[in-house]
Amino acid sequence: MAQAAPVQKDFKDCRNAWAATLEALAGEDERIVAVVNDSIGSSKLGGFAKAYPDRTVNVGIAEQVMVGVGAGLANGGKVPFVSAAACFLTARALEQIKADVAYSGYNVKLVGQSSGIAYGELGATHHSIEDLAWLRQLGQITVIVPADAWETEQAVRWAARHEGPVFIRVSRMPVPDLDISDRSFQPGRAEIVRAGDDIAVIACGTTVHLAAAAADMLSDEGISARVLNMATVNPLDEAAVSDAAATGAIVTVEEAHVRGGLGGAVAEWTAANHPVRVSRMGFDGFRQTGSIAHLFGAAGLSPEGIAAEARRTIQTG
Structure with missing residues (x-):
């Protein structure tokens, strides 16, 4: 079974970009407040708490309360960034996210830390692979x-000035910077990482650089694979999905559940608007306890695995 590539020296922890950006923004806007569930350390908010102790609200291990406090602060004119491990933020406090944030339309910024299977060895209780399906x-x-890291910084900056609820999914798994020139972060707009017209690979988060590497491998075989960085899962860039469908085959790749997440969104849209073969890569059901490399490898989430799935999808499309 193919294994995920080992962490390299030029890979970056996106949590550092998130924390540094929030701290910088707080210096410019006194409305910004951090709300956490006894997760100052894992949320990388030690510097923020030291610089702005009066704007750091630690509710303890009480995620429902945490989201409710965030909604109350937003109702009072603050810009709360509510940060916690994604598995607990989106599962334990889903009712509060639904009623206090989404239904009420409050200006709350939810930040899901250590998302996907980043807590690999802690098992399914700490994996957060359902969050995209729930929040979509x-x-x-x-x-x-x-x-x-660049996109993480841009997303936090955009969220701070955007009026309305936002969820930003931040992994603790280090990733490289994407080699895309003249980047401009636009929510709801996909980035073209690789051009191609034989098949499209639509990825998000920690899997985008793996999809790009897979496209490079396929290129050596004469297969032209388009790679899209679909950073915004909701709203979906439907125009980009339409262009992807025009290649005749799509593979979606995500560090999340294949049912209802990015793969689900793409499959729903293509089924209704441009029927085409869609193969979804990610996780399906509870994952076993194991290292990130083991779990990624078991799901085929590697350049070799993605390239192999692209070949199969072309052949069966």
Whole structure:
């Protein structure tokens, strides 16, 4: 079974970009407040708490309360960034996210830390692979899955000035910067990472650089694979999906559940608007306990695995 590539020296922890950006923004806007569930350390908010102790609200291990406090602060004119491990933020406090944030339309910024299977060895209780499927249903929330440190910074900056609820999914798994020139972060707009017209690979978050590497491998075989960084899962860039469908085959890749997440969104749109073969790569059901490399490898989430799935999809499309 193919294994995920080992972490390299030029890979970056996106949590550092998130924390540094929030701290910088707080110096410019006194409305910004951090709300956490006893996760100052894992949220990388030690510097923020030291610089702005009066704007750091630690509710303890009480995620429902945490989201409710965030909604109350937003109702009072603050710009709360509510940060916690994604598995607990989106599962334990889903009712509060639905009623207090999405339904009420409050200006709350939810930040899901250590998302996907980043807590690999802690098992299914700490994996957060269902979060995209859950939050996509709450149409008022913009759902962003940054692919690298640059995009994480841009997403946080955009969220701070955007009026409305936002969910930003931040992984603790280090990733490289994408080699895209003249980048401009636009929510709801996909980035073209690689051009191609034989098949399209649509990825988000920690899998985008793997999809790009897979496209490079396929190129050596004469297969032209388009790679899209679909950082915004809600709203979906339907024009980009339409162009992807025009290649005749699509593979979606995500560090999330294949049912209802990015793969689900793409499959739903193509089924209704441009029927085409869609193969979804990610996780399906509870994952076993194991390292990130093991779990990624078991799901085929590697350049070799993605390239192999692209070949199969072309052949069966």
